[in-house]
Amino acid sequence: MENIHPIFDQILKREDKENLLRQKGVVIWMIGLSGSGKSTLAKSLERTLFDKGHLTQILDGDNLRTGLNNNLGFSEEDRTENIRRVAEVAKLFANCGVVTICSFISPTEEIRQMAKAIIGNDLYYEVFVNCSLEVCEERDVKGLYAKARKGEIKNFTGIDSPFENPKHPNLELKTDVDSLEDCLSQLKESITQRIKIN
Numbered sequence: 001m002e003n004i005h006p007i008f009d010q011i012l013k014r015e016d017k018e019n020l021l022r023q024k025g026v027v028i029w030m031i032g033l034s035g036s037g038k039s040t041l042a043k044s045l046e047r048t049l050f051d052k053g054h055l056t057q058i059l060d061g062d063n064l065r066t067g068l069n070n071n072l073g074f075s076e077e078d079r080t081e082n083i084r085r086v087a088e089v090a091k092l093f094a095n096c097g098v099v100t101i102c103s104f105i106s107p108t109e110e111i112r113q114m115a116k117a118i119i120g121n122d123l124y125y126e127v128f129v130n131c132s133l134e135v136c137e138e139r140d141v142k143g144l145y146a147k148a149r150k151g152e153i154k155n156f157t158g159i160d161s162p163f164e165n166p167k168h169p170n171l172e173l174k175t176d177v178d179s180l181e182d183c184l185s186q187l188k189e190s191i192t193q194r195i196k197i198n
């Protein structure tokens, strides 16, 4: 871009900030249908890490869409822009050494590849919160599936908008098979390893 001069030679590196915080920065990218368990798992992970002295930040769809992304809806184009902005923000946090927990449906492989390309392979840690549409719909935590079935919400993921299962996540949690307690311990164990300073 003309007349824009990004600073690449920062005096302080991510490693310096990670050493200060005694943790590795990471973007934990949680993917799954509405009602699959992303927010529940993200909040519990954050609480556990915080209680152990880690600095964390949750970014999630419902919150970001009331602020930074409040001009975006659920068309394919808007979802792509939603994820592009979030990935950029997540990268800033992770480069400060923060354990950044992103909870977004991120419905297609293309969208996720974009997020990964922005964040970078070294920081991106993909978690598939796998739950069948049937169980998500049964849970219907926010009553949105009922509305979508009645045609009151258009482009609802899983109903009239696509969701592709991630092919090679770093971690897969089967929230319609394993208990919440089991899923949480799998998640906490893998993230605790991931953020450990050697």
Ligand SMILES: Nc1ncnc2c1ncn2[C@@H]1O[C@H](COP(=O)(O)OS(=O)(=O)O)[C@@H](OP(=O)(O)O)[C@H]1O
Pocket (backbone or CB within 6 Å): 032, 033, 034, 035, 038, 039, 060, 061, 062, 065, 074, 078, 079, 080, 082, 083, 103, 104, 105, 106, 107, 142, 144, 153, 154, 155, 156, 157
């Ligand atoms: N049409 C449609 N489809 C899917 N979800 C919808 C829709 N309309 C509103 N909601 C609510 O928005 C939350 C999903 O936003 P995301 O930013 O995660 O979506 S996306 O990644 O851009 O696809 C989602 O939150 P979660 O239930 O936490 O996933 C819903 O509460």
Ligand SMILES: Nc1ncnc2c1ncn2[C@@H]1O[C@H](COP(=O)(O)OP(=O)(O)O)[C@@H](O)[C@H]1O
Pocket (backbone or CB within 6 Å): 032, 033, 034, 035, 036, 037, 038, 039, 040, 041, 103, 139, 141, 174, 175, 176, 178, 179, 180, 181, 183
């Ligand atoms: N194994 C599990 N993992 C995560 N959530 C579960 C599990 N079993 C049942 N649940 C319940 O499913 C619901 C998931 O809702 P939520 O976390 O808001 O989903 P999302 O953020 O993906 O829309 C919660 O009520 C949660 O208690």
